[in-house]
Amino acid sequence: MALLGQYAMNGAMLGMMYALVAVGFTLFFGVLDVIQFSHGDVVAAGAFAGLLAYAALSFFGVHAPGVLLLAVILAAALATIVVGVLVARFLVLPIKGAPQLNVLLVTLMMGTVVRECIRLFFPNGSQPQRFPALLPSSGWNLGAFYLRFDNVILLTCGGLLIAATHLLITRTRLGLAIRAVAQDEETARTMGIDFKRVVLVTFALGSVLAAFAGVMDGLYYNEVFFGMGLLLGVIGFAAAILGGLGNLYGAIVGGFLFAALQTVGAVALPFASAYKDVFAFGVVIVLMAVRPTGLIGERVSERV
C-alpha cells in the first residue's frame, strides 16, 4: 500500500512535468500550426539557467533558500523566454509558409544547438550536474507512506501555474487574442490583432511553463543533465498529441496519462522496468491509430 502511494506520487510528479511541457506544444500549435521541436531543450536551458543563478548567488553569500529559489525560477523563466521568443521570431515566423517538415527540422536542429551549447559552455557541462535541494525535505508520515513537503509544494505550484494559464487564455483580452489567432489568423488580423505580437507572447508563455518544468525536474531528481530535454520533449509532444494538439485540457490529460502509462509499465507489467517507455510509447501509438485526433479532440480550424 505504501509502495503504491510512492508510485502514485512519482507518477503525479512526472505527469505534472509532462503536462507543463505538453501545454507549451499545444499553445504553439494553436497559434501557428507548427511543432516547436526544440521545446524540450528549452526546458533544459531553463534548468541550467536556474542552476547558474543559484551558483552566482551562493558565490555572493546569499544562502536563504526562499531567495535562492525565487532567483532560480526567475533566471529559468528569463532564459526560456529569451530562447523561446528568439526561436519564434527568427526561425519559426520566417518559414511559416514553408512545408511543415522544414519547421520540424529547423527546430530539431535548434534543439541540437541549445543542447550542445549547454554541454560546451556550462562548466563541466557534459557531466550530470547536482541541483540544490531548495525545498524543505521533511514530510508527514501517513502510516507507512512518507509524504514529502517538497513534492506537495511542487505539485501545488504546477497546478496553480496551469490554472493561471487557463485563466489567462479564457478570461483576459490577451487570451482572447490568442484564441482568435488560433481559430482564424486572417480574420484575427482584420480585427486589428497584432499577429506577430500574439505569436511572440504565446511562445513566451509556453516557455515560462517549460522553465517551471525544468526547475521542477531539477528539484525532484536533484540532478540535471544537458541531454534531459530530448526525451522530455518527445514525451511532452506525445502527451500533447495524445490529448489532441491545440487543446489545453487535452495536453494536461495527455501528460498525466503518459506518466500513468510509464508507472504501470514499470510496476505492473512482468518485464524489466527499462521497458516502461517502450510500453508507454506503444500504447500512445495504438491510441493515435484508434483516435487520430486525440482523446479530447483536436481544435478544428475552420478554413474557407
Added chain:
Amino acid sequence: MRPRTSGLSLQAAVALLAAAVLGWPLIFRGPYPQHIMILILLNALLGTAWNILGGFAGQISLGQAIFFGAGAYTSTLLAQHAEISPWIGLVAGALVAIVIAIAIGGPCFRLSGHYFAIATIALGEIAAIAVTNWDYAGGAVGLFLPVEGTGLAQMKFDDKRGYHYVICALLVLALAVTVWLRGARAGYYWRAIREDQAAARSAGVPATRYKLLAISISAALTAMAGTFYAQYVLFIDPPSVLPLSLSIQICLVAVLGGAGTLLGPLLGAAVLVPLSAATSVLLGGSGRSLDLVVYGALIMVIAVFEPSGLVGLWRRISATVSRN
C-alpha cells in the same frame, strides 16, 4: 514549370559526375578523402531511400534508423551465430526491414503529416530501448563483426576502394529503383497521395497499399545501407545504428537537397557530409567541439532561406545563367 536544362547537357553532366565518383578512390589515395566519399555515397543512399517514402509518397519518416539498425543487426547476428555471408545477410536484413515496415505502416498510415512523423520518432526510440536491453543482440555493449578473411565474398576489404564500389553499386540500385518507380503507376499514385490523399482515394487510388509499397522499398534499401555500414565499421551498437540523430540526418539529407527530386538527396549528401566533416575538423577536437553547434546553425540558415532545398537554389541559378 521551370525551364529545364536541355536533356543532352544534363546527361553529359551526370555522366561526368558518375565518372568522377567512380574514379575518386583511384585519384585520391589517402584514406580520409576516400572515407569522406564513402560517407557521401552512404548518405546519398539513405537519402534516396527516404525520398521514396517522404519525397514521392509524402509520408515523413523520422524513424529510418529502425530500418538501418534492422539491416545492420540482422546481417551481423546471422554472421555471428550461423556464419552466413553478409551478402545473404544483406537480403535477409532487407526482408526483416520490410516485415517491420509493414508492421509499422499498418497502424501508422492511418495517421497523417506530423502525426506520422512523431509516431516514427516514438517507434525509433522504442527500437533503441528494446535493442539496448536485448542481450542476445549484444545489448548496450554492442557487437563486433567476425572477420574471416577479406574479399568481395565477405563484403570486407583491406582498403577503402572495395567499400567504395560496393556502396556505389547499392546507390545505383536505389537510383534505378527510384527512376523506374517514378515513371511507373506507383510513382503517379504516390504523387497523388502526397498532394491530396482524400482526392486520390476518391479517384480510385488504393492509398494504403501504395503507401505500404513505398515504406517497404524505402526500408529495404535503408537496411542494405545498414548491412554495408556494419561491414565497413565492423562494430555496431544502439547509439551508432539506432539513434534519433541518424533518422534526422537521413531526413535532412533529402530535405535540404530537395525532397521529391531524383538528384536532391545526392546533392544534399554532397553538401552536408563535407560540411559536417569540415566543422568537426575545424572546430572539433581539444575537447570543446563546437562542430554540432555550427553545423546545426548552418542547416537552420539553409532551411530558413532556401525552403525548397538546394535543388531549388540550383534550378534558380541555372535558370538565371541560361537566360543571360
